[in-house]
């Protein structure tokens with residue numbers, strides 16, 4: 593099974609054209625960004641091509657994906673192969689890091705995939721928008737409530753890839769929620785309560801780590817919405833701090 597069968601694929605070279613579809617300079621610029629990533633040397637130290645990473649990789653069981661292949665492409669500096677993999681295969685990794693725990697060379701294929709994804713965003717490869725589009729509502733949820741997933745987001749429609757077993761979660765959620773302790777707030781809108789301070793701290797981390805910059809590149813509309821929510825939350829936080837100061841003065 594392919595990862596996302598409708599993803600935009602890298603352009604196929606015209607066999608009668610002397611000029612490659614993707615300029616070698618572009619491939620080199622992409623590889624320079626991968627190799628120049630601050631974590632690159634930490635994540636790759638060589639490769640035996642032993643396949644232990646692929647044998648233990650859950651994504652390799654279900655998709656046309658192999659962490660061994662990703663590491664080999666990088667280690668042998670196969671620029672065309674790296675470019676091709678960045679259009680589909682890198683999005684199959686579940687970021688579980690089982691591979692990193694098993695590799696005899698102490699490589700982290702999962703970490704390398706994360707670097708490849710960052711560089712794919714930076715170079716605005718067409719697969720990026722396609723792959724990340726379904727996550728926009730998850731991101732909005734994180735920004736507005738501090739929760740990644742709320743019970744009311746767990747529906748058949750939202751998770752078609754779960755197949756027929758999704759019926760098992762299509763349960764009377766409100767009844768189930770009432771059986772869970774108070775921190776769930778007995779609501780379906782949010783999984784648990786995240787305080788304002790934590791949310792505001794998260795925004796600072798996203799800004800400092802470049803996550804928001806990446807979002808702006810991937811989805812400008814979502815970036816605008818998210819920025820508005822963040823501004824409102826920050827105002828609320830400032831107001832709360834001022835109230836505390838006034839209370840202390842009294």
Ligand code: SF4
Nearest residue numbers: 639640642643645695
């Ligand atoms: S990355 Fe590690 S585990 Fe995977 S093939 Fe290379 S040496 Fe083996």
Ligand code: SF4
Nearest residue numbers: 649686688689691702
């Ligand atoms: S981090 Fe990615 S490549 Fe490594 S085992 Fe998990 S799914 Fe596979």
